[in-house]
Amino acid sequence: MKPVYVINGFLDSGKTDFTKYTLAQPYFRTKGTTLLIVCEEGENDYDEKLLTMTNTIKEVIEDEEDFTPATMMALDAKYDPERIIVEYNGMWNYKNFKLPKKWRLEQQITIIDASSFVLYFSNMKSLLSEQLRNSELILFNRCDGIEDLASYKRNVKAINQRADIIFEDQNGEVDVTLDEDLPFDLNADPIELNNFGYGMFYLDALEHVDRYDGKNIKFTAMVSKPFDMADNAFVPGRLAMTCCAEDMQFLGFKCEYDQASSLKEKEWITVTCNVRKALVPEYQGVGPLLSVVELEHVSEPANPVIDFSNPAV
Numbered sequence: 001m002k003p004v005y006v007i008n009g010f011l012d013s014g015k016t017d018f019t020k021y022t023l024a025q026p027y028f029r030t031k032g033t034t035l036l037i038v039c040e041e042g043e044n045d046y047d048e049k050l051l052t053m054t055n056t057i058k059e060v061i062e063d064e065e066d067f068t069p070a071t072m073m074a075l076d077a078k079y080d081p082e083r084i085i086v087e088y089n090g091m092w093n094y095k096n097f098k099l100p101k102k103w104r105l106e107q108q109i110t111i112i113d114a115s116s117f118v119l120y121f122s123n124m125k126s127l128l129s130e131q132l133r134n135s136e137l138i139l140f141n142r143c144d145g146i147e148d149l150a151s152y153k154r155n156v157k158a159i160n161q162r163a164d165i166i167f168e169d170q171n172g173e174v175d176v177t178l179d180e181d182l183p184f185d186l187n188a189d190p191i192e193l194n195n196f197g198y199g200m201f202y203l204d205a206l207e208h209v210d211r212y213d214g215k216n217i218k219f220t221a222m223v224s225k226p227f228d229m230a231d232n233a234f235v236p237g238r239l240a241m242t243c244c245a246e247d248m249q250f251l252g253f254k255c256e257y258d259q260a261s262s263l264k265e266k267e268w269i270t271v272t273c274n275v276r277k278a279l280v281p282e283y284q285g286v287g288p289l290l291s292v293v294e295l296e297h298v299s300e301p302a303n304p305v306i307d308f309s310n311p312a313v
Contacts, residue, residue, distance in 0.1 A: 002076070003083050003106035004099055008131040010090035010120060013113045014141045016044045019087055023054045032082025033057055035075060039067060039089035057081070064092045069100040076100065094130035110135040114143040114167070117152055132159045137166065144169040157203045158240060190216035190272050190293075198238055199306040202251040205275070205288045212275040216293060220270045220301050223263045224252055229282070234260045236271055236290070240306035248305065254282055255290035270296045 009015045034056040057079050061067050110131045120128050149167050167174040184197045198219045221236035237252020273290035280287050
């Protein structure tokens with residue numbers, strides 16, 4: 001299986017610069033040919049000297065209908081590359097992205113021009129979401145002068161919770177934390193979470209579980225009972241719409257409760273939980289583990305779905 005590295009992003013986001021930098025790194029210079037498939041050409045192009053020095057062959061596919069497994073297998077037969085880099089066209093729907101069976105998606109990276117992020121997120125959210133959804137790394141460049149990078153991080157994490165997110169300005173990497181941007185009081189006992197607040201807690205706890213270790217939280221949640229979970233546990237959480245109504249995720253953490261067997265799937269509760277950092281098999285690692293302190297059965301709230309664009313609910 002030949003490894004494929006996909007570089008996503010809209011035109012002039014910096015995909016070519018990132019790819020050129022990657023090609024030039026010693027760790028990427030291994031034996032064999034690199035096939036570089038470019039699906040849109042901007043003002044910045046690849047220097048022939050770099051391509052020759054890195055044993056890279058560039059091929060351009062200009063039309064989305066030509067980006068097919070058959071076309072790629074023809075290139076494979078022609079060049080027999082050891083690895084493939086795809087600089088994908090940001091205006092093509094990533095849902096249509098398909099690789100030949102002999103190729104394996106090794107890594108997907110999305111490059112974003114931070115100065116244009118709000119424009120694309122507001123007007124092309126569906127296309128952008130498809131770029132972000134399965135990316136392992138999301139790189140925001142050109143962050144100079146942008147103060148609210150934490151909101152950019154929130155919006156991306158709502159779509160892809162697992163991705164590593166890096167912000168860069170002209171001086172290098174920018175550290176972005178959410179400490180002062182959280183819509184609740186970390187020192188309260190319990191920390192009370194509204195609709196938006198629960199969504200923010202969920203995203204933040206994925207990265208900063210230490211921040212909540214030993215604290216109590218209170219929120220209204222829907223009950224989920226995965227079939228493979230122990231009888232003394234369940235998952236309280238909320239549905240979140242990340243792009244459109246057809247594209248919702250359930251956000252919740254494992255919760256220990258002696259009376260979990262009495263709970264019904266999809267019923268609503270208001271629960272106070274203690275949070276602790278623990279090794280949780282269901283996470284395949286360390287993460288937030290909740291335990292019930294107090295539980296009350298309630299009716300479905302007026303706003304059952306988390307809307308990350310509306311902090312008021």
